[in-house]
Amino acid sequence: MILLSTIRRILTQLRHDPRTIALIVVVPTLLITLMYFMYDGQPRVFDRVALTMLGIFPFIVMFLITSIAMLRERANGTLERLFTTPVGKLDLLFGYGLAFGGAAAVQAAVAAGFAYWALGMSAAGGLGLVVLIAVANAVLGVALGLLCSAFARTEFQAVQFMPLVVAPQLLLCGLFVPRERMVGWLQGVSDVLPMSYSVQALTEVGSHPDPTGTMWRDLGVVLGAIIVALAVGAATLRRRTP
Amino acid sequence: MDTAIEVTGLVVRRGKRAVLDGFTCAVPRGSVTGLLGPSGSGKTTLMRTVVGVQVVTSGTVTVLGSPAGSPALRSKIGYLTQAPSIYADLTVRENARYFASLYRLGASAADEAIETVGLTRAAHQLVADLSGGQRSRASLACAIVSRPEILVLDEPTVGQDPLLRDELWAHFRRMAADGATVLVSSHVMDEANRCDRLLLIREGVLIADDTPAAVKKAAGSDDLDQAFLNLIRAHEKVPA
Numbered sequence: 001m002i003l004l005s006t007i008r009r010i011l012t013q014l015r016h017d018p019r020t021i022a023l024i025v026v027v028p029t030l031l032i033t034l035m036y037f038m039y040d041g042q043p044r045v046f047d048r049v050a051l052t053m054l055g056i057f058p059f060i061v062m063f064l065i066t067s068i069a070m071l072r073e074r075a076n077g078t079l080e081r082l083f084t085t086p087v088g089k090l091d092l093l094f095g096y097g098l099a100f101g102g103a104a105a106v107q108a109a110v111a112a113g114f115a116y117w118a119l120g121m122s123a124a125g126g127l128g129l130v131v132l133i134a135v136a137n138a139v140l141g142v143a144l145g146l147l148c149s150a151f152a153r154t155e156f157q158a159v160q161f162m163p164l165v166v167a168p169q170l171l172l173c174g175l176f177v178p179r180e181r182m183v184g185w186l187q188g189v190s191d192v193l194p195m196s197y198s199v200q201a202l203t204e205v206g207s208h209p210d211p212t213g214t215m216w217r218d219l220g221v222v223l224g225a226i227i228v229a230l231a232v233g234a235a236t237l238r239r240r241t242p
Numbered sequence: 243m244d245t246a247i248e249v250t251g252l253v254v255r256r257g258k259r260a261v262l263d264g265f266t267c268a269v270p271r272g273s274v275t276g277l278l279g280p281s282g283s284g285k286t287t288l289m290r291t292v293v294g295v296q297v298v299t300s301g302t303v304t305v306l307g308s309p310a311g312s313p314a315l316r317s318k319i320g321y322l323t324q325a326p327s328i329y330a331d332l333t334v335r336e337n338a339r340y341f342a343s344l345y346r347l348g349a350s351a352a353d354e355a356i357e358t359v360g361l362t363r364a365a366h367q368l369v370a371d372l373s374g375g376q377r378s379r380a381s382l383a384c385a386i387v388s389r390p391e392i393l394v395l396d397e398p399t400v401g402q403d404p405l406l407r408d409e410l411w412a413h414f415r416r417m418a419a420d421g422a423t424v425l426v427s428s429h430v431m432d433e434a435n436r437c438d439r440l441l442l443i444r445e446g447v448l449i450a451d452d453t454p455a456a457v458k459k460a461a462g463s464d465d466l467d468q469a470f471l472n473l474i475r476a477h478e479k480v481p482a
Contacts, residue, residue, distance in 0.1 A: 002343065002344055005339075005343035005344070006340075008340075009329070009332070009336070009340045012332060012336055013329060013331045013332055016331045016332065016368065017331060076325075076327055076329075076330070077323045077325055077326075077327030078327045078328065078329060080290075080295050080327065081321060081323060081327045081384075082344075083294075083295050084293040084294065084295060084316065084321040085316055085317075085341070085344040085345070086313075086316045086317050086344055086345065087344055239294070239295060239311065240294070240295055240296060240297045240298075240311065241295060241296070241297060242256060242296075242297045
């Protein structure tokens, strides 16, 4: 099956690059440890910030990795060559989504597990849901990365999309200023940015022992955003180029 | 004569420039057809059109009876791009196996293709660690792995040593003898002599379409290099 062998190919590429694997697995854990010491003596603030960051790291990392990986496919000519073979666009898009989604699951599980057991982060709803939302956020990063790579001709441009796509979501997701305290139009912008929903979902998990309706709705919004991004990504991916 | 690739009135514009300008040619099935011309003459664009990844302004390109780029053709075409287009962070075997899997073929097809291009001993090496010539052979292995009916090769022998070039050409001839249609671009004239037919292209226009012997006869020279120079000069004197 073409999708499966594409996933295997992408993971094999990753396997040949141990440094990238190490960065994927270790960096979020290191940063969360850094926060642990920053918020020394304020365990409640640490809980809130760490939970939010567990959703944001996989998003940023996977967005960057995906847009660069896809750009390399274009620049190396492998994308053009693949389009002369029976590969479907969806094989490629889902191949990247599932392969990097798997990598993100490992990343999120390690970071969340470390924060929970070693740093004493508390999440009332349990680690499983934290990881689930983090992975959904990572796949959102993959989907947006695939989409943005269509608009970047060079690595320089691709890297510039990171602040453009990530920074507004990071600033408006409720981490720095609670969303309900933003001026009306900013709240409106925040309402259409998918990361606002994943951060809200993580906050729900942090404060409720059982999954809440709001959490499921937020997770649904994130999944919807993934599907829209992949669909638009498939539409911008052209078998024929000038 | 059975035609595998038929190009009629093909126009491809890039910006304001016409890369191919009313190009018409036919490639017979089961032949090795050489595509020759200076760099920038439109060879790669013509090949991209045949494999169905080029945006076409006007004209028709028919491959095995279907419009170029049809989904049904994708399992019948092998395409070698000029720059090696394989994954540098995979081994030769991993690359070949991935491309084999796209045609629902297994590891044995991949290993066979690797052997054909003489890379069996380097099969476990990462492509990034190979020499330039080895890389383009690894890329060739991925193009022939499906034993395609139509094989489109953009400068397949650049950077290869003479012995290997000879072997590769013998292989192309064998594939054609088995019924495949091989369209190969080159700028090495002794290779042109090994083709069944030659297409000479200059500035997007076809200026010769014949057997090597007939091309030489028409140009009044036994040397293909000289023959092409003569043809180009003759073409420039007669305004199209």
